[in-house]
Structures are given as C-alpha cells and as structure tokens.
Amino acid sequence: MEEMFVILTGTSLIIFTMFVAPIWLILHYRSKKQVSQGLSDNEMHMLQELAHKEEQMAERIKTLESILDAESPNWRERA
Structure with missing residues (x-):
C-alpha cells in the first residue's frame, strides 16, 4: 500500500x-x-472619461443642494 502511495x-x-x-x-x-x-x-x-463624469456629477449635486437649500432650508437635518 505504501508503494502505491509513493x-x-x-x-x-x-x-x-x-x-x-x-x-x-x-x-x-x-x-x-x-x-x-x-x-x-x-x-x-x-479613466479620463470617468473623471470627467465625476466632475459633472459633482457639479449637479452642488446645483441640487443649492436648490434644496433655497426651497427647504432644513432638508439636511431630516436626511
């Protein structure tokens, strides 16, 4: 049996x-x-395309936050 294993x-x-x-x-x-x-x-x-899209999305988020700040000043506290 050991021979077979070897x-x-x-x-x-x-x-x-x-x-x-x-x-x-x-x-x-x-x-x-x-x-x-x-x-x-x-x-x-x-990678450059992704970086460009990230910049666009960051700008959109800033715009949306400014709209929310103007329409509902306490929205950050509720989130």
Whole structure:
C-alpha cells in the first residue's frame, strides 16, 4: 500500500513539475509585466472619461443642494 502511495505521489510531483508549474510561472510573470507597464491607452481613456463624469456629477449635486437649500432650508437635518 505504501508503494502505491509513493508511486502516486511521485507521479503527481512529475505532472505538477512538467505541466502546472511552467504555466503558473508564465502567467505569474505575464501579470507582473502588465502591472509594471502601467495603464494601456484604452484604460487611460476610460479613466479620463470617468473623471470627467465625476466632475459633472459633482457639479449637479452642488446645483441640487443649492436648490434644496433655497426651497427647504432644513432638508439636511431630516436626511
């Protein structure tokens, strides 16, 4: 029974070493390379769009708050 366990363990180690470990290392270093390169042009464009939309929403919120302040001065206390 112990011989069978040793054979299975050895076989598993060989399979891991030949197939899993190289794929794992390739994917690991590929992801490290992508992280070190920074944002792509598409990602940078999307980030700029989000920043622009955030500025627009902040302006709208200020406008809505000023309208609420004028119409209902105590609205902040009720919220």
